Amino acid sequence: MLIKYTIQKVLTYMNKYDIRLIGIVLVIILLILFFTRKDNNYANVYYNDKLILKIDLSIDKEYSVNGYNGIVKLKVKDNKIKVMEETSKMHICSKVDWTNSGVIVCLPNKIVINFSNDELDTVSG
Amino acid sequence: MKKLFVLICMIFLLTGCKTNMYKKSMFYMDTHIEVKLYDIPNETSKKLLKEIDNIYSEYHKLTDRYNEYEGIINVYYLNNVLKVNESIEIDSRLSDIINYGIDAYNKTNGYVNIALGNAVDVWKKYREEGKNIPKTYELLNLNVDIKSINLKDNTFIKKKDVKLDLGSYVKGYVTEIVAKYLEDNECEKYLINAGGNVRVGKSYKSSKYSVGLEEPFNVTNIYDTLLVENMSVVTSGSYQRYYEVDGVNYNHIINPKTLFPDNYTKSVTVVTKDSGYADILSTYLFLLPIEDGIKIVNSLDEVEAIWYADQIYYSESFNIYEQV
Numbered sequence: 079m080l081i082k083y084t085i086q087k088v089l090t091y092m093n094k095y096d097i098r099l100i101g102i103v104l105v106i107i108l109l110i111l112f113f114t115r116k117d118n119n120y121a122n123v124y125y126n127d128k129l130i131l132k133i134d135l136s137i138d139k140e141y142s143v144n145g146y147n148g149i150v151k152l153k154v155k156d157n158k159i160k161v162m163e164e165t166s167k168m169h170i171c172s173k174v175d176w177t178n179s180g181v182i183v184c185l186p187n188k189i190v191i192n193f194s195n196d197e198l199d200t201v202s203g
Numbered sequence: 204m205k206k207l208f209v210l211i212c213m214i215f216l217l218t219g220c221k222t223n224m225y226k227k228s229m230f231y232m233d234t235h236i237e238v239k240l241y242d243i244p245n246e247t248s249k250k251l252l253k254e255i256d257n258i259y260s261e262y263h264k265l266t267d268r269y270n271e272y273e274g275i276i277n278v279y280y281l282n283n284v285l286k287v288n289e290s291i292e293i294d295s296r297l298s299d300i301i302n303y304g305i306d307a308y309n310k311t312n313g314y315v316n317i318a319l320g321n322a323v324d325v326w327k328k329y330r331e332e333g334k335n336i337p338k339t340y341e342l343l344n345l346n347v348d349i350k351s352i353n354l355k356d357n358t359f360i361k362k363k364d365v366k367l368d369l370g371s372y373v374k375g376y377v378t379e380i381v382a383k384y385l386e387d388n389e390c391e392k393y394l395i396n397a398g399g400n401v402r403v404g405k406s407y408k409s410s411k412y413s414v415g416l417e418e419p420f421n422v423t424n425i426y427d428t429l430l431v432e433n434m435s436v437v438t439s440g441s442y443q444r445y446y447e448v449d450g451v452n453y454n455h456i457i458n459p460k461t462l463f464p465d466n467y468t469k470s471v472t473v474v475t476k477d478s479g480y481a482d483i484l485s486t487y488l489f490l491l492p493i494e495d496g497i498k499i500v501n502s503l504d505e506v507e508a509i510w511y512a513d514q515i516y517y518s519e520s521f522n523i524y525e526q527v
Contacts (some may be wrong), residue, residue, distance in 0.1 A: 096472075127228040165355060170443055177236060177423035180415065183235045190228060190235060198236075198428065199403075200396045201438045203417025203443075 119178065120194040121159045123152070135159060145187025152191075159191065167185055211236050222407045227252040231263035232374050234398030240385070241392035241407035244434050251390055255381050265297045266369050268320070282320060282361060282366040290360045298357045300376060303479065304369060311487040316459035318352055322495040326457055326464070333446045336453060340461040343449025371456075374400045375437055375482025382478065401436040402478045411524070419469035426511065429474065429524040437481035439489040440470030440473040440511075458490045465490050468512040474524055475506040484508070 123143055125200060131143055140162075142153040147165035158176035164184050171184035180201045182191040183192040225248035238255055240248050243279040264272045271279050276293050293301075301400050304317035324347050324360045333497055351365040374397045378434060382402050385393050391405040403412045404410065415425035415488040420443040429436060441454035441464070473485045488496040493510050500508045501519040507524060510516040 109433040119241070122229060126230070139429060168444065175421065176421045180417070181427070185230070185235060187231055190237075197413070198414040198425070199399055200394055201399070201415040201417055201425065202396075202401045202438045203399045203419075203422055203440060203470065 119157060120124060121154075121178070122192050122194060124192075126188045133159065143189065145189045147187050150184060150187055150189050162190075164178045164189075215446055224254060224407070227256065229256055229259055231259040232266070232377070234374060236395070236397045238381070239394040240390055241394075243392075247388075247390070251385065251388060258381055259377060262296070262300075262373070262380075262460070265294060266300065267375045268366075268370075269408075270357065278367050278369065279377050281361070283409075285359075285361065287361055288365060290358050293357055293359045296361070298354060300369060300373065301352070301354055301359070301367070303376060304372065305349065305352070307355070307483045311483065313349075313459055314372075314441065314487045314490050315371055315483050316347060316349055317367050317369055318349040318365050319459050320346050320455060322347055322369035322457050322459075322462045323368045323370070325457075326368065326455070330444070330446050330453065330455070334448070336448050337425060343463070347459060347462070348387050365395040372479055372482040374398060375435070376479035378402045379435075379478040400436050400482060401479060402434075403431055403432060403436075406432050416472055416509070416511075419467075425484075426515070427509065428526045430526055431524055433476065434474060434476055434524075435478040435481040436472060436474050437478065437485045438470055438472040439485035441466065441489075456486060460479065466495075467492050468510045468516075471496065471508055471512045472511075473500075473506065473508045474521070491494065503527070 090183065117135065117142040119135045121135055122129055123133065124146065130177065132142060135154055135157045138155050140157055142149050143152065143165060152160060152164040153160055154175065155163050158178045160176045161172045161174065161182060162186060164172055164187055166186040171182050174182050179196050209393060224239055224240050224241050226237065236259060238252065240251060246248065264275050265277050266439070268278050268282060276291060277297070288383060289359050298322065301317065307315040307318065322342060325341055326344065329335060329337050346365050346366065351361055351363040353360040377402055378395050378397045381395060382404065387402065392407045393404040395402045401414050403466050403486070406412055411430040413430045414431055414436045416427045416438070418424040418426040419420040441452055441456070441458060444455035445452050449455070450468055456464055458465050468489065471485055471488045473481045473488065475481045475484065487516050490507055493512060493516050496508065496510070497518055507521040508518045509521055
């Protein structure tokens with residue numbers, strides 16, 4: 079009852095320009111929300127500080143990227159990613175388990191993978 | 204129209220609160236370095252990030268053990284080209300790092316030893332082959348005496364065949380130089396991660412920086428999260444550079460007293476302001492029995508540490524950094 083009364087009262091004070099104005103403002107807000115929305119579940123793959131691939135973790139798929147020592151093979155399964163194959167002495171990055179947080183570094187290959195929706199600022203280890 | 208203009212301005216003001224962040228990623232000192240700067244003008248960020256790349260690059264060349272660079276007297280040169288008893292003038296920055304290492308030797312009862320290069324090389328060779336461990340006689344005759352190094356007013360002399368290895372603190376040392384550079388240039392809000400050596404300035408958000416600690420041997424699992432500001436978080440661990448023989452972990456941190464790696468803990472993380480000091484301490488604590496390490500940390504001001512071993516151990520006031 080009170081709501082209905084308020085709306086009626088407000089409408090009597092507004093002209094058609096005001097209503098148009100509210101419409102425009104709503105559209106602008108929606109546009110801003112759309113463009114600044116957070117990437118949901120993406121893995122970003124960098125080679126030597128250049129973003130070379132953005133991977134949607136919701137799609138199970140295999141990828142190959144060029145690292146410093148050759149091809150680095152990646153696989154996405156169940157919203158997580160893993161480095162399957164790479165050329166290096168210690169294989170530190172292909173030993174990393176399936177993940178969707180933190181950072182994977184393939185040092186000799188200069189490949190770095192991080193995640194758009196990581197809640198942590200960084201990781202120490 | 205006027206109303207519309209005012210409203211649009213208000214909306215932009217409201218959404219304009221988003222922090223500006225500029226980042227750069229580099230590969231120096233055998234590690235991946237990530238720098239993030241917040242809340243500064245775009246032009247300034249370009250200048251600062253370029254200079255940071257420069258600082259890491261130059262220190263990388265000066266402290267590189269495996270490569271020569273034209274016109275640069277670096278650690279490779281001192282280890283492999285310079286003859287015994289021959290004196291040479293070195294860059295004052297290299298001189299400062301070596302002196303920092305000599306000071307660290309004294310502060311850590313000789314557990315952090317920059318003269319350990321000969322032993323580190325033998326272990327590196329065996330680790331890369333991954334099959335056996337060095338024979339005792341191969342290690343026994345190695346010179347790892349820090350007194351063989353003589354450095355006075357940038358003049359370097361080695362009295363015996365000795366090899367420098369600055370790996371235990373160089374990343375932290377240079378990261379602290381970069382942090383100081385940023386603060387001198389009015390950039391207070393920054394995050395640097397040099398291969399797990401984390402250094403942060405003032406926070407860019409209402410809460411502090413959240414730093415996850417990796418579980419050794421299962422690095423995708425974060426076993427603790429710290430909240431820090433104007434602080435360093437540095438980890439030493441046995442789970443990245445290591446190999447196994449007969450089920451025993453032989454990692455890359457060599458104990459100068461025994462010339463063998465130790466396994467008191469799988470990792471130890473130090474929280475203190477200065478990144479170079481944190482790097483020195485994490486190596487020192489990694490080589491000590493945990494209960495001795497806890498006593499040392501508790502006796503130091505503004506230093507806390509956490510050990511991931513058979514269970515998790517903490518220094519006295521570590522919980523001040525933990526997320527509640």
